[in-house]
Amino acid sequence: MDFAYDARTEELRARLLAFMDEHVYPAEAVAEEQRALLASPWDTPAVVEELKAEAKRQGLWNLFFVDQHSLPDAEYGAGLTNLQYAPLAEITGRSPHLAPTALNCAAPDTGNMELLAQFGDEAQKKQWLEPLLAGEIRSAFAMTEPEVASSDATNIETRIRRDGDSYVVDGRKWYISGAMNPDCKVFIVMGKTDPDGTDLRRQQSMILVPRDTPGVEVRRAMQVYGYEDHSHGGHAEVVFDNVRVPAANLVGEEGGGFAIAQARLGPGRIHHCMRLIGMAERAVELMCRRAVSRTAFGKPLAQQGVVQNWIADARVTIEQLRLLVLKTAWLMDTVGNRGAHTEIQAIKIATPRAVVDIIDKAVQAHGAGGVSQDFPLAELWAAARTLKLADGPDEVHQRSLARRELKKYL
Structure with missing residues (x-):
């Protein structure tokens, strides 16, 4: 590998460093001041939306997107490779609670956008991927559970049961990043569609659950060493109680989770x-x-x-x-x-x-x-x-x- 950054990376680094100095670092204190005046600490401060608009204007938007073949993906993002994106992501890490969001490069949305681009069907991309790419909504990835060792994904206990033209989701998740943010409009939920299957790695599936679906309860914000992480939308405990969604909301195939x-x-x-x-x-x-x-x-x-x-x-x-x-x-x-x-x-x-x-x-x-x-x-x-x-x-x-x-x- 060549240890030097290529010309495009250097050009983007210079622009991003200037963006950080001129906009992001000064906004850190402003965001906290504005958050203290909001009706809910989970609402987005106005300065964050201003940063997003400026990042879009400067072409510093969706820099992270690399397609499923590890190739630049100009359809959804800036068309960068992982190697080109790495030094840019490093720069945003200097203000990790503000800069990634400003560039629409924040977890868990980045992973969710990649997931939808790779495994979602056209209707799912239209409904959820497009507004995520535009930074109009946020999302969450609901995998971790409090009752099992979720480091072993085969332990997941949430059930996704087929019922006619629907799936019914029942389970309890926690540390679901971003879920406290009211702009979080959809959960990608991992659960078991075949809990008795002989292949432990084919028991799980993933399904899209809109936040406003009856039976979805964002119960509380989980603290991380005493921090609630308002800037990232918190890390929530979420309960799915007899949550019914259309069968078309399944991502990929049953058993592919x-x-x-x-x-x-x-x-x-x-x-x-x-x-x-x-x-x-x-x-x-x-x-x-x-x-x-x-x-x-x-x-x-x-x-x-x-x-x-x-x-x-x-x-x-x-x-x-x-x-x-x-x-x-x-x-x-x-x-x-x-x-x-x-x-x-x-x-x-x-x-x-x-x-x-x-x-x-x-x-x-x-x-x-x-x-x-x-x-x-x-x-x-x-x-x-x-x-x-x-x-x-x-x-x-x-x-x-x-x-x-x-x-x-x-």
Whole structure:
């Protein structure tokens, strides 16, 4: 692979960096001020819609879209490869609660749009994909459940039962990202259509459930280390009680839910890692600014050996992670997601773990301020720590990766 970014990537990086400086960073405080005045903290502040309009105007919109063959998809997005998108996603990670939404590149909508583009029929694309691409609505992916170990998707207990021309959905989900946002209009729900089937990976299906369907209850917002994550639309507990939807709402075929989930989660994992590197870069920037501006024991923190070690180690780690993420993106473009399976798992293990440590050191350098609301570090730490669980906990990826390595010797 070529280590240099190509001309288009460099041009988009320059435009996006300017957009961040001129629009996103100044809007961070404004968004919080506006949210405090809203009727509901889950409503979208006006400044977010202004950012979305400006991003559209500047052509910084739907940058993430790569088709199912790991090729640029100009029909739905900007026509970028994974390798071209990676440094752009990193930049948005510097303001993870605002920038991805402003560019319509925020989870879970990105994964849901990719899923609908790959597996949805024309009617489903017209009803749900088109308004998602336009940023007119939001969506949620309802997979995780409180009563079972959802890291093993075959454990999912939600039932999707065929009844004539309808399916009936019953189940309880939680940590369903974005569901508290009133603009979240549809859930992609994973459940079992064949709970007694002999093939555990053919028991599950996915179905589209509009939010306003009778029996859908968005029960409460789940906190993440005390944060409700208003900017992302929260992480909700959602109950589906005898929810009836047309049979046409099934995504793909009955029994295809497990395969669809795997296809959806692969790109999502690398997107998270791309943004995590941006989070780490912002933490290092804040740590350095703090180190040169604070004095302890007669000299600036920047002259304290332990702080210098933190900064040096963080720089080395970020450079290592970035190279691994870029290699993974390149492999996804050249040999496909399946061919990059080992590397996708490797970055999903390595990146959250390392970035949590970098942010933690930045918190330490800020003292009490690091855990306060006056700096973004505590919220960044909570988000990074959560990604050791999201899209599969570290241990599941380690287990799978070890088996693949051992298979060479068996």
